[in-house]
Amino acid sequence: RKEVEQDPGPFNVPEGATVAFNCTYSNSASQSFFWYRQDCRKEPKLLMSVYSSGNEDGRFTAQLNRASQYISLLIRDSKLSDSATYLCVVNIGYGNKLVFGAGTILRVKS
Amino acid sequence: DAMVIQNPRYQVTQFGKPVTLSCSQTLNHNVMYWYQQKSSQAPKLLFHYYDKDFNNEADTPDNFQSRRPNTSFCFLDIRSPGLGDAAMYLCATSGGQGKDEQFFGPGTRLTVL
Numbered sequence: 001r002k003e004v005e006q007d008p009g010p011f012n013v014p015e016g017a018t019v020a021f022n023c024t025y026s027n028s029a030s031q032s033f034f035w036y037r038q039d040c041r042k043e044p045k046l047l048m049s050v051y052s053s054g055n056e057d058g059r060f061t062a063q064l065n066r067a068s069q070y071i072s073l074l075i076r077d078s079k080l081s082d083s084a085t086y087l088c089v090v091n092i093g094y095g096n097k098l099v100f101g102a103g104t105i106l107r108v109k110s
Numbered sequence: 111d112a113m114v115i116q117n118p119r120y121q122v123t124q125f126g127k128p129v130t131l132s133c134s135q136t137l138n139h140n141v142m143y144w145y146q147q148k149s150s151q152a153p154k155l156l157f158h159y160y161d162k163d164f165n166n167e168a169d170t171p172d173n174f175q176s177r178r179p180n181t182s183f184c185f186l187d188i189r190s191p192g193l194g195d196a197a198m199y200l201c202a203t204s205g206g207q208g209k210d211e212q213f214f215g216p217g218t219r220l221t222v223l
Contacts, residue, residue: 004152032210043200043214044153087152091210096141096160098212100152 001026003099006088010105017078021104023088024070032091033064035073037084038103044087047073078108113137114215116201122221123191131186131218133201139213140206142184144176147198147217159184160206188220196222 006023013019025033033050048055050062050071061074071088088101114135123129133142141160145153157166159178173195175187188195198219202212 034211041198041219043217046211046213049211096158096204096206096210097155098210102150102152 002101003027003092004088004090004101006086006101006104008102008104010107012107012109013078015078015080015108015110017108018074018076019078019106020075021073021086021088021106022070023072023101024068025088025090025099026069027090027092028066028069030090030092032098033062033071034089034098035060035062035071036087036089036100038087039084044100047086075106078106080108080110082106083108114201114203114213116199116215116218118218119216120219120221122223123188124223125192126190129188129191129220131188131199131201131220133184133186133215134182135201135203135215136182137203137205137213138181139203140181141204142178143202143204143212144174144184144186145200145202146195147200153200156186191220191222193222196220 004025035047036044037047038044050064054063059076063072085103087103089098117132143158144156147153156170173189178184198217200217201215204212
């Protein structure tokens with residue numbers, strides 16, 4: 001089993017749609033969770049950290065379910081500029097290392 | 111602005127010819143990482159430094175070496191690049207001490223001829 005698993009997509013959605021991505025992780029000792037966004041041929045950029053209580057940043061909402069070991073990202077009112085690969089990232093439970101999922105591709109179309 | 115800088119942005123080398131990629135940071139972060147990313151794949155951690163302590167990943171080939179002469183700079187040396195080493199190389203930093211968020215430089219795209 002991979003340490004972090006994501007549906008690779010692509011998710012093709014129209015502008016204005018709501019889209020949700022899920023991610024599962026295998027290490028129950030993981031303490032830190034993140035969503036990164038990566039545009040084509042660019043570096044990953046931190047989109048948001050994910051907290052136990054869930055957190056929201058504008059159109060983006062992240063949730064963490066420790067019991068089931070999954071993380072979700074909800075994007076409301078999708079924009080063309082949201083088209084990117086979304087990487088689910090989890091720390092491995094010790095040390096300073098993060099494990100990256102392979103990413104979910106989102107394509108927002110007009 | 112505090113940032114992570116990588117040079118060069120694009121590097122072309124010949125098969126077997128050593129190459130060095132550089133990374134610098136103005137964030138004053140304790141931890142620096144080198145990742146290799148190939149098309150449509152997740153970034154793969156090669157190694158990282160916590161201050162001066164070097165941490166190699168078990169599956170990182172010996173062909174890849176790193177140096178961190180001071181807090182701000184870290185280098186990736188590829189001693190004998192093969193065609194399979196063509197990839198984007200990403201440098202990242204984090205604050206350590208429980209601050210896990212990593213901040214990436216723009217990457218160096220390596221082509222091996």
